[in-house]
Amino acid sequence: MKVDLRINGANRSADIEPRKTLLDALRENFLLNGTHAGCEHGVCGACTVLVDGEPVRSCLMFAVQADGYEITTIEGLAPAPGELSVIQDAFCETHGLQCGYCTPGMILSAHALLQHTVTPTREDIVEAISGNICRCTGYGQIIEAVQFAADRLRIANTPQPHHDGPHAHAEGKPVVEAK
Amino acid sequence: MKPAPFDYVRPDSLGEACRLLAGDEDARLIAGGQTLVPMLAMRLARPAKLIDILRLPELAGIREEAGAVIVGATTRQAQAERDPVIRASVPMLARVLPWVGHPPTRNRGTVGGSIANADPSAEIPLVAVTLGADIMLATTDGPTSMPADDFFIGPMLTTIGQGECVSAIRFPVWPHRRIGVGFFEISARRSDFAFVAAAAQVALDDEGRCIEVALGVGGVGDRPLRLDVSSLVGMELDATSVAEAVSAAAGELDATSDLHASAAYRRRVASVLCIRALEQARVDASVKSREGAR
Numbered sequence: 001m002k003v004d005l006r007i008n009g010a011n012r013s014a015d016i017e018p019r020k021t022l023l024d025a026l027r028e029n030f031l032l033n034g035t036h037a038g039c040e041h042g043v044c045g046a047c048t049v050l051v052d053g054e055p056v057r058s059c060l061m062f063a064v065q066a067d068g069y070e071i072t073t074i075e076g077l078a079p080a081p082g083e084l085s086v087i088q089d090a091f092c093e094t095h096g097l098q099c100g101y102c103t104p105g106m107i108l109s110a111h112a113l114l115q116h117t118v119t120p121t122r123e124d125i126v127e128a129i130s131g132n133i134c135r136c137t138g139y140g141q142i143i144e145a146v147q148f149a150a151d152r153l154r155i156a157n158t159p160q161p162h163h164d165g166p167h168a169h170a171e172g173k174p175v176v177e178a179k
Numbered sequence: 180m181k182p183a184p185f186d187y188v189r190p191d192s193l194g195e196a197c198r199l200l201a202g203d204e205d206a207r208l209i210a211g212g213q214t215l216v217p218m219l220a221m222r223l224a225r226p227a228k229l230i231d232i233l234r235l236p237e238l239a240g241i242r243e244e245a246g247a248v249i250v251g252a253t254t255r256q257a258q259a260e261r262d263p264v265i266r267a268s269v270p271m272l273a274r275v276l277p278w279v280g281h282p283p284t285r286n287r288g289t290v291g292g293s294i295a296n297a298d299p300s301a302e303i304p305l306v307a308v309t310l311g312a313d314i315m316l317a318t319t320d321g322p323t324s325m326p327a328d329d330f331f332i333g334p335m336l337t338t339i340g341q342g343e344c345v346s347a348i349r350f351p352v353w354p355h356r357r358i359g360v361g362f363f364e365i366s367a368r369r370s371d372f373a374f375v376a377a378a379a380q381v382a383l384d385d386e387g388r389c390i391e392v393a394l395g396v397g398g399v400g401d402r403p404l405r406l407d408v409s410s411l412v413g414m415e416l417d418a419t420s421v422a423e424a425v426s427a428a429a430g431e432l433d434a435t436s437d438l439h440a441s442a443a444y445r446r447r448v449a450s451v452l453c454i455r456a457l458e459q460a461r462v463d464a465s466v467k468s469r470e471g472a473r
Contacts, residue, residue: 001187018187018229021216040180041217048283054257055283060216064187065209065231109283130370131281 003063007032008076016063023047025063026073034074034104038133045132048105049073055109055131074104077111086156087111087149096145098136105132110146118157120150182219186228193237193346197319199230201342208232208344210253213280213288214296237317238291238346241265246352249315252291252345256303257282259290269350271310271360271380275302278362281370291345294330297337299435300373300398302364304331306350308403309378309395313349318342324349331402353391355382359464361456364398365448367439373398374440377452379460381416387465389416394425394457396449400433406453416461418454425453 003016007030014029023040026032026049038046040059047058050072077085087107090096097103106129113120113128120128125146126139134142190196200206205227209215218224232238238253241262248268250259259265260276279302280288293303294314307314307327314330316323319342327348330337339345364376376397382390389411397403406428414420429450434442 017184019182019184019219021182024181041220042213042284045281045283051286054286056287057213057283059220060212060284060287062187062212062216062229065212065233112282127277128282131283 001064004067005071007071008073018062018064020063021059022061022063022066023058026058032073032075036101036104045105046102048108048132050108050112053112053115055112074108086152090149090152091145094141094145094148096137096142102132102134106142110149114150114153118154180220183222183225185226187231188228189231193235193317196230196232196235197317197342197344201319203228204341206230211288211292213284232344248350248352250290250348250350252289252347254290256285256288256290260285268352271378272306272350274360274362275306275378278302278364278370290348294348295337295345297331297335299334299400299402300376302376305376305378305395305397305403307348308405309393310350312351314345315347315349317344317346328405334401353382355390357383357464357467359460361459361463363452363455375399375445375448375452377449377456379456381460381464383464387415389414394453396453399445399449400435416457421454421457425450429453
């Protein structure tokens with residue numbers, strides 16, 4: 001079947017068998033291998049992508065069902081090639097990954113959370129990543145990463161007073177200070 | 180972990196979906212797919228045709244009518260969880276939804292899908308049976324409905340016929356001002372299948388006496404069960420009367436025994452969770468204002 005999808009802001013088309021999951025179509029037809037195939041029956045969360053901004057399991061959705069939605073994969077988060085999003089960077093800073101298999105799913109789940117919750121509690125973060133299994137980290141540093149990313153985003157998005165004059169930056173006074 | 184081949188159709192109307200379904204006994208409906216797709220991946224199900232009803236406008240939306248809230252079958256569980264009408268008028272449904280799967284499965288999984296799947300430990304069927312909801316069906320002969328208690332007949336078994344589709348669930352809304360809900364479940368991990376779940380809703384008068392009560396258990400037997408605790412109506416819901424009513428209603432439950440929990444364990448835990456759910460519902464109702472709106 002001909003399928004027209006919108007992936008990371010671009011229109012993509014392919015001839016895809018109905019039985020092919022969105023996961024397999026992303027990896028095989030569109031070469032977006034950042035979406036990981038784990039259990040392939042909806043348990044592990046490695047294949048998480050955003051559909052209209054909300055996390056879903058791409059192994060539990062057929063590609064033929066995915067037309068008309070905005071699909072975002074991990075490749076769609078970084079602002080430019082070679083750069084990292086704030087959340088991706090926070091995972092590096094806090095050692096929020098080891099083998100990296102669950103990481104794209106974790107980051108997309110965290111991204112969706114921080115889109116609508118500016119100041120998440122620890123419980124909010126735990127609930128948001130509850131559908132993503134990690135077998136390396138024990139989750140502690142992942143929770144820390146999401147908290148750290150939330151702090152950075154919140155500070156970056158808070159308007160700063162400019163009473164120090166236009167040269168505040170030049171004098172080495174950080175306008176934006178991370179925790 | 181790859182499904183066997185199937186044909187995929189997306190009909191434009193509910194009538195067409197029912198006709199397609201009635202005309203092909205190897206066809207299955209798909210909406211959110213959060214239970215069906217794993218079954219396909221493991222090849223425990225091998226339908227020849229999938230009829231996608233997720234985008235049918237007739238199945239969407241949440242609306243209020245006199246004494247009830249009607250939840251369209253394809254309402255996403257995440258959408259129902261956040262819906263202000265459901266929070267205000269069907270608080271028991273809002274209370275249990277965080278226990279249904281995980282955020283990513285609730286973003287795709289539907290309320291009607293959980294009803295049609297009829298897992299004996301599932302929370303949404305438990306709410307439907309406990310509150311005495313009606314399951315509304317679309318058939319090739321037009322719409323019909325039946326009480327939830329008649330709809331569920333066993334594990335993953337319902338009375339739904341060939342060519343019929345769950346179109347909505349009609350949850351009754353109690354007319355009282357001071358309503359409270361309680362819910363507890365025991366499972367191996369948060370959001371895993373419940374070994375036992377108990378849900379309660381009570382309404383109190385201005386003096387704190389019970390004027391209406393509903394209690395149900397899930398996961399204990401082969402389908403969710405509503406328990407008769409009507410002896411509590413007119414009483415103050417103190418610990419002794421609640422324990423006596425629960426003991427009379429839940430003492431002799433038919434319970435299943437499996438790898439995870441014995442029948443005796445399930446029966447014992449069901450009584451404990453019923454008492455806790457009723458107490459939580461009483462506290463929830465008693466903090467509601469005596470004058471103000473719900």
